[in-house]
Amino acid sequence: MKKRRNTKTVKVGNIKIGGMNDIVIQTMTTSKTKNISETVSQINTYATAGAKIVRLAILDKEDAYAIKEIVQQVTVPLVADIHFDYRLALICIKNGIDKIRINPGNIGSEEKIKKVVDACKLKNIPIRIGINGGSLEKDIIEKYGVTSKGMLESAKYHVRLLEKLDFYNILLSLKSSDISKTVEAYLAASKEFDYPLHLGVTEAGTLFGGTIRSSIGLGILLYEGIGDTIRVSLSADPIEEVKVAKELLSSLGLYNKPKIISCPTCGRIQYNMFNLVNKVEAYLESKDYDITVAVMGCAVNGPGEAKAADIGIAGGKGEGLIFVNGKIKRKVQEEYMFDELISEINDFVKSRKLN
16 A cells, blocks of 8 residues: 555644544434434434544524534534535534535635635634535536546635635545546545545445445545545445444554454355354444454364454354464353353453553
8 A cells, every 4th residue: 555645734623634644534414403412412423433523414594503502512523514505604613613514516606705714714614625526517517527627627726716815724525426537536636735635435325335336436545545534425324434434444554443354155154153243243343452353164264364363263063263362262162152252352452451
């Protein structure tokens, strides 16, 4: 993997984005923002799952005014997603939002953008210019079509506009539902700008299809060292977006989370391995342990893979061998596999901390 691209650092609340700071996982609420209790509940749930920043849809004044109460009940910075009406951004800024996301294709005139910029300056709030292939300006489409070049030109225009207004507290995204256009746009933007880039394949699709498309597009960019924040856009519970983002980043060595190695489907498996690995994954989901756990199904590859992990189990008919640091520790019956494996994981983590 290539060295990460160094960018300007932008602060969103207490979170630093860009520079060589950790890549920040984001997601978005599904509730109506004006439903304060439900919105707060969602934000706190996503934060517990690993989201460091959460974005909210601001559709009307009620949503915008609700920000004042919401920010007092959550622990992560919040982003206001603004479309069409710049006045909603002004209300959100006044009520304590940490970041504004505007879509240049639909926010309105330069005069309206200036009002948002001036308000952000006073509160030291960053703006993400959110370029979307599906909502480019008419003149851009006429000249370039819906292309990565058109997306880049839109970004250049709006960055220049903010810079002309003496505003540099900027983040950028250049999203499309087309993987190739997304990758091309971000590659070009990484050469054109030194502002932090928020990665995403927009409208990626369902949990299954969207995960694959996002993993391809975002994986290419992350491997190239591009990207400072990330949202995996899925037609699914936002918790799934966070989980996929964590796994994607972890696979590239950009996020610490437990790694699970497990067997594929095979006729050699003689115990309920899939149930075991699913339970282990669910247990480790919210943990930040730097540990590799192997759950293997038979005696062919099982012992070797289990030995290579920090903790492993190689199952057989009704029983399995537990490995710790590459050595067999003991044999356990199938009904006790989960409890014994979790016990060994916790002991292993505890011993590392003590040492």
